[in-house]
Amino acid sequence: MQEHSHLDVGDADPPPGTARPGGRTARNREAVLDAALGLLAEHGYAATCVQDIATRSGVAASTIYRRWGNRDGVILDLAGTLVAEPVGALPDTGDLERDLTLLGRVILDVMSNPRDGVVQSTLVAAGVHSPTARRTLAQIINRRVEDTKIIAERAVERGDVPADTDAGKVINTLAAPIYHRWYILGEEPTDDELAGFARVAAHAARDALLT
Amino acid sequence: MQEHSHLDVGDADPPPGTARPGGRTARNREAVLDAALGLLAEHGYAATCVQDIATRSGVAASTIYRRWGNRDGVILDLAGTLVAEPVGALPDTGDLERDLTLLGRVILDVMSNPRDGVVQSTLVAAGVHSPTARRTLAQIINRRVEDTKIIAERAVERGDVPADTDAGKVINTLAAPIYHRWYILGEEPTDDELAGFARVAAHAARDALLT
Numbered sequence: 001m002q003e004h005s006h007l008d009v010g011d012a013d014p015p016p017g018t019a020r021p022g023g024r025t026a027r028n029r030e031a032v033l034d035a036a037l038g039l040l041a042e043h044g045y046a047a048t049c050v051q052d053i054a055t056r057s058g059v060a061a062s063t064i065y066r067r068w069g070n071r072d073g074v075i076l077d078l079a080g081t082l083v084a085e086p087v088g089a090l091p092d093t094g095d096l097e098r099d100l101t102l103l104g105r106v107i108l109d110v111m112s113n114p115r116d117g118v119v120q121s122t123l124v125a126a127g128v129h130s131p132t133a134r135r136t137l138a139q140i141i142n143r144r145v146e147d148t149k150i151i152a153e154r155a156v157e158r159g160d161v162p163a164d165t166d167a168g169k170v171i172n173t174l175a176a177p178i179y180h181r182w183y184i185l186g187e188e189p190t191d192d193e194l195a196g197f198a199r200v201a202a203h204a205a206r207d208a209l210l211t
Numbered sequence: 212m213q214e215h216s217h218l219d220v221g222d223a224d225p226p227p228g229t230a231r232p233g234g235r236t237a238r239n240r241e242a243v244l245d246a247a248l249g250l251l252a253e254h255g256y257a258a259t260c261v262q263d264i265a266t267r268s269g270v271a272a273s274t275i276y277r278r279w280g281n282r283d284g285v286i287l288d289l290a291g292t293l294v295a296e297p298v299g300a301l302p303d304t305g306d307l308e309r310d311l312t313l314l315g316r317v318i319l320d321v322m323s324n325p326r327d328g329v330v331q332s333t334l335v336a337a338g339v340h341s342p343t344a345r346r347t348l349a350q351i352i353n354r355r356v357e358d359t360k361i362i363a364e365r366a367v368e369r370g371d372v373p374a375d376t377d378a379g380k381v382i383n384t385l386a387a388p389i390y391h392r393w394y395i396l397g398e399e400p401t402d403d404e405l406a407g408f409a410r411v412a413a414h415a416a417r418d419a420l421l422t
Contacts, residue, residue, distance in 0.1 A: 044340045125339035127397060128332045129255045134397035141396060172388065173411060179395050180387035184352060186338060186345035200384060200415045209411050 031057040032064060033081065036074045041118045045125060050074075072126065072133070079119050079136045087147045096155040096205065100174045100198035103151060107178050108188065110144075124183050145171045152205065161205040169210040173201035242268040243275060244292065247285045252329045256336060261285075283337065283344070290330050290347045298358045307366040307416065311385045311409035314362060318389050319399065321355075335394050356382045363416065372416040380421040384412040 035057035039048040050071055054061035068074045087110075091102035110116045120140065127134035145168050152167035161170075177197045181189045189197070204210050246268035250259040261282055265272035279285045298321075302313035321327045331351065338345035356379050363378035372381075388408045392400045400408070415421050 046340060121339045124395065125336045128336035128394070129257060131397070138396045138398075169407075172391070176388040176391035177383065180383070180390045183339070183395065184335065184390050185349045186342070187349075196380075196420070200411065200420050203415060203418060203420055204411045207414060209407070209414055 028057075028059045028063065029067075029077075032059050032068075032074060033078045035059075036071075036078055037115060037118065040075070040122055041114045045075075045122050072130070075119070075122055075126070076132060076136055079123055079133075079140065082116055082119055083136070083139050083143055087144055090148060090151060092151075092154065094158070096152070096160055096170075097198050097202035099151045099154075100170075100201055101195050103148060103171075104174055104178055104189075104194035104198055105191075107175055108182070108194070111178075111182050112188070121183070141175075145175070155202075155205065162208045162211060164211045165205050165208075166210055170201055170205045173204060173210060174198055239268075239270045239274065240278075240288075243270050243279070243285060244289045246270075247282075247289055248326060248329065251286070251333055252325045256286075256333045283341070286330070286333055286337070287343060287347055290334055290344075290351065293327055293330055294347070294350050294354055298355055301359060301362060303362075303365065305369070307363070307371055307381075308409050308413035310362045310365075311381075311412050312406045314359060314382075315385055315389055315400075315405035315409055316402075318386055319393070319405070322389075322393050323399070332394070352386075356386070366413075366416065373419045373422060375422045376416050376419075377421055381412055381416045384415060384421060385409055 032053060035053045036048065039052055039056060043052075048071060050061055050064050053059075053071070053074060054064055057064075064074065068077060087106070090106070091099045093099055093102070111120065120137065123133050123137035123140070127137050148171050149167035152161070152165060152170035155161045155170075156163055156165050156167070174197055178189060178194070181187050181193075201210075243264060246264045247259065250263055250267060254263075259282060261272050261275050264270075264282070264285060265275055268275075275285065279288060298317070301317070302310045304310055304313070322331065331348065334344050334348035334351070338348050359382050360378035363372070363376060363381035366372045366381075367374055367376050367378070385408055389400060389405070392398050392404075412421075
């Protein structure tokens with residue numbers, strides 16, 4: 001088995017008429033999504049096919065085709081489990097620039113971890129040609145922006161930035177150069193560079209450019 | 212035929228021993244790259260195969276396999292022709308923020324045009340799993356950054372930003388949120404948003420954050 005923890009797949013929308021929610025259907029879904037994640041992490045998108053997912057999960061390929069349609073259906077379901085997840089503990093140092101520097105590291109950790117990062121990069125690749133994949137990716141990113149807006153909102157409460165600051169713009173001003181470096185230029189920003197991105201975002205917020 | 216202009220494929224590295232450079236070999240290359248570009252633009256990456264390139268270009272599939280290896284080899288060769296190309300005329304209004312706003316429109320126009328944009332998005336998708344595609348994409352982007360640095364360099368000469376301003380950082384501070392919006396969130400920034408990105412970059416440069 002792969003080393004990732006099992007997915008909490010909840011009991012999201014079983015097809016109508018499905019027997020025993022929480023029973024075999026739910027167990028099958030968990031096994032299929034776990035297998036797909038492991039294969040994506042180890043072999044990448046192109047080398048992950050329904051037959052391999054079937055072999056690894058112990059769920060029949062015919063069942064996978066019937067329920068998910070194809071490989072992309074499985075990956076989109078897997079991605080949906082990420083949308084539903086809150087981010088972890090957020091920095092709260094009392095200083096916007098320092099908080100944003102630490103948040104930059106959290107964003108990078110997500111991109112490079114063997115679970116979220118793999119699903120996310122798969123969606124970036126698929127999103128270029130698939131509107132569904134792009135929508136799912138945007139949902140994941142926008143959900144994370146929502147969850148991290150508190151960092152900018154606290155700066156407003158402290159009076160460190162103008163009251164009409166758009167917290168989402170602050171987060172995106174930090175996140176955009178990180179995504180650009182990772183997915184477009186294929187490089188990991190250094191700690192110095194992360195600090196530079198945070199400085200630009202905090203400075204722009206303070207000077208009322210992100211309202 | 213597709214409506215794109217013919218590619219200037221130059222006479223970049225014909226394989227050793229190739230007969231008559233500028234002759235049939237060069238004509239074949241132009242036909243193959245033209246065909247690949249047209250197919251990518253019309254049908255996308257997944258639906259563009261060597262056999263279709265062969266049919267459209269009139270060059271035998273066996274010749275394409277022998278010279279380029281596979282579809283990705285053709286696409287990387289096509290991408291290489293973009294690396295070699297200079298960008299067009301650049302804005303020069305005498306004001307950094309206004310120049311950057313206009314440059315943002317130039318960057319967006321490249322992303323959405325039927326030639327460069329198609330090759331670039333194909334490389335973004337392939338780059339997630341292919342180091343070669345990612346390197347080629349980074350080459351294209353970095354070359355364009357080099358070509359547009361003059362905008363920030365002029366601001367230094369005018370004394371509008373500190374003398375030790377890093378012109379590449381200024382361009383990337385503008386470009387990163389545009390790429391993030393287009394390729395990650397799948398949205399086209401509005402004119403207002405482009406102006407906002409330019410304002411943040413120009414302001415950061417003026418306040419010595421991009422040295």
